[in-house]
Amino acid sequence: MRVLIVLxxxxxxxxxxxxxxxxxxxxxxxxxxxxxxxxxLEKAHSLGGQPVITEADMVDLPVCVKRWLCASxxxxxRSIETVRLTQEAALRMDDxxxxxxxxxxxxxxxxxxxLIWKTEFNMNPLIRIVGRDMYEQGRGHMLIRVLALIPVAxxxxxxxxxxxxxxxxGEMAWFPTAALSDYLxxxxxxxxxxxxxxxxxxxxxxxxxxFSDDGKVLSFEAERHMENKGEFSLEDWIVQMKxxxxxxxxxxxxxxxxxxxxxxxxxxxxxxxxxxxEYNF
Numbered sequence: 001m002r003v004l005i006v007l008x009x010x011x012x013x014x015x016x017x018x019x020x021x022x023x024x025x026x027x028x029x030x031x032x033x034x035x036x037x038x039x040x041l042e043k044a045h046s047l048g049g050q051p052v053i054t055e056a057d058m059v060d061l062p063v064c065v066k067r068w069l070c071a072s073x074x075x076x077x078r079s080i081e082t083v084r085l086t087q088e089a090a091l092r093m094d095d096x097x098x099x100x101x102x103x104x105x106x107x108x109x110x111x112x113x114x115l116i117w118k119t120e121f122n123m124n125p126l127i128r129i130v131g132r133d134m135y136e137q138g139r140g141h142m143l144i145r146v147l148a149l150i151p152v153a154x155x156x157x158x159x160x161x162x163x164x165x166x167x168x169x170g171e172m173a174w175f176p177t178a179a180l181s182d183y184l185x186x187x188x189x190x191x192x193x194x195x196x197x198x199x200x201x202x203x204x205x206x207x208x209x210x211f212s213d214d215g216k217v218l219s220f221e222a223e224r225h226m227e228n229k230g231e232f233s234l235e236d237w238i239v240q241m242k243x244x245x246x247x248x249x250x251x252x253x254x255x256x257x258x259x260x261x262x263x264x265x266x267x268x269x270x271x272x273x274x275x276x277x278e279y280n281f
Contacts, residue, residue, distance in 0.1 A: 050081050087272040089101070095269075103121075106118070127146060129152070142154075169222070173217045174274065176252070217253060218240070236262075255272070
């Protein structure tokens, strides 16, 4: 009986030690990301004031992109330079895995384009995972750690650069005035479809936006590098916008699904709801 009590004490002690280490690691990870956010936003603050958007700014845009900006209610408002939004999300790494709930906060910078996405999600009731995705100066970097301690991903390289640029381009639906940026080139495909090409930091990526007749953005589709066991392949990747909501006078899609269109079938791996947005904070 005494041996059993000692063993139980050791087990409890090990769990307590692991929990304490994880707590400290989570605090350090969060502090590191917060420092990155401060430096990231400081570059935006140095850019000065934002001009008011007018119809004259849209003269050279495809008709469907003009409709989108008008429907978003950005005319007469200041150009968006910084964005902070919060998300309630669900994701999975494989179509045979259960969905994991997540909370995230995301920051964007527009004139000098970039993003930082900070998230926490639960693999199960005992295991929490933290992550940070960054796009800065044309380069992407993804960090994922189990219990904030064990590295799962520390991804960089040309495929990640292309992928995070496409992510920024697709998520531009949440800060529509970025459509007027000089690093973008628009090509009209038809009355409801336009191709956007982004060039920044020596990298170029393109994708197709589809719009409704009343100016809502419906989807963004592109060929994006997908990683599988350390190997990358170009696959069709689509962001589908489902519902719309007004935040601070701007109408944006507040619910989206992200899907890989694979030869084996659609892999719906991420969904989120935008719960709050702050512009030019």
